[in-house]
Amino acid sequence: MEDTGPTNPPDGPEDLDQAAAVFAGVRPRLYGIAYRMLGSAVEAEDLVQDVWLRWQAYDRATVTDPAAFLATVTTRLAINALQSARARRETYVGPWLPEPVDTTADPHLGAERGEALGLAILLLLERLSPTERAAYVLREAFDYPYRRIADIVQVSEAGVRQLVSRARKHLASERRAPVTAANQRRLLTAFVAAARAGDLTGLEEILAADVISYSDGGGAVRASRIPVVGVDHVAKYLRAFADRFWIGVEVEDTTVNGQAAALLRRDGEVFAVLTVEVSEQGIDQVLWMMNPAKLTAVSAAA
Structure with missing residues (x-):
């Protein structure tokens, strides 16, 4: 599912400084996506570092929307990583819970909304397919348009709407209404x-x-x-x-x-x-x- 594309970056420290500045500007969102997908702060940090290395090596002159490009790379890598993580979690000793993260400084953890962040919700998200989880996270936590999600997860727009709808229904059936x-x-x-x-x-x-x-x-x-x-x-x-x-x-x-x-x-x-x-x-x-x-x-x- 991953497509990293051409790798022929322009040379020069000024260009690399600009690339770093662009990446730093969207990094909170990238981490927010990766963490919600993987339920692990350590794995999310590693994935975002991988995205940065790919961004350094990429032919950035071909990218018209760096934020959209980086979110796409992050999501696709997270889908692949989640597939591997699930195999490891099958042999985990005892119940597996998401890794907690401190949100006192950033209550929404890089999202426009605080959705798909609570530990109980992350635990429920484990029951979704990786692509279903990605569609739900991008829509509910980051308010991505369905068309953009379709481009990211490489599913039709109608298919994305079905993925999000199924995820919402599944979570609603498994979770009672929370209190204040x-x-x-x-x-x-x-x-x-x-x-x-x-x-x-x-x-x-x-x-x-x-x-x-x-x-x-x-x-x-x-x-x-x-x-x-x-x-x-x-x-x-x-x-x-x-x-x-x-x-x-x-x-x-x-x-x-x-x-x-x-x-x-x-x-x-x-x-x-x-x-x-x-x-x-x-x-x-x-x-x-x-x-x-x-x-x-x-x-x-x-």
Whole structure:
């Protein structure tokens, strides 16, 4: 699907400086596309670096719209990368969760909208085909016209409309209507307090009946290797390890992926990021990111 085209760049430091300036101007959008496609800050950074190297080597005199060109290259590389990533994730130890990113400085992460950024949404996007995901991300997060998306993903405009429509319907069928950001933060705070105290009744009051708790340890740290499902199981599971897990833990409020989250530190080091997905029924999902390799982005920001 990838087409890098001619590689015969004009020579001279002035031209390269101009190329760098153009790239820097659109880099936030490129990273925003790559991250939403891959759900990994590390992989997104690597992909954007690859785009920069290709931009350096390209015959830029043939490009009439650098922003459109660079977005196209980024999306096509992301589609290819996602296909490879999915094969690796099939052998991932335990539940796979998207890598959280700090969004305090950039709440929309390079997008005109904050869409397709929340961890629960990124988890749902994993169920779409790579091309379907690309069409949805470009349309919902970046408001690209259908015709331009068609050029990027090399599908007819009518086909793109179908891809986006299918993606919207799939996500709508899998997700309840979210609550306000204030309510999400309030329930996260209540959850941390109840989990820390091992308060079974308090947990049962705020968890939805069909709540699911996902723990991503990647096989590197101790974490549940299967999702814990249902209010009774999740509440009892949390109470069972409360007196061990929370010893010496400092909790810091933060914002990741555009929603309230808690950084959990022990001995000054971030060892987990915790967030919850909330609807009118209560907390629907509890997401524990504990894989050290996927805490780099938030640890550096913290």
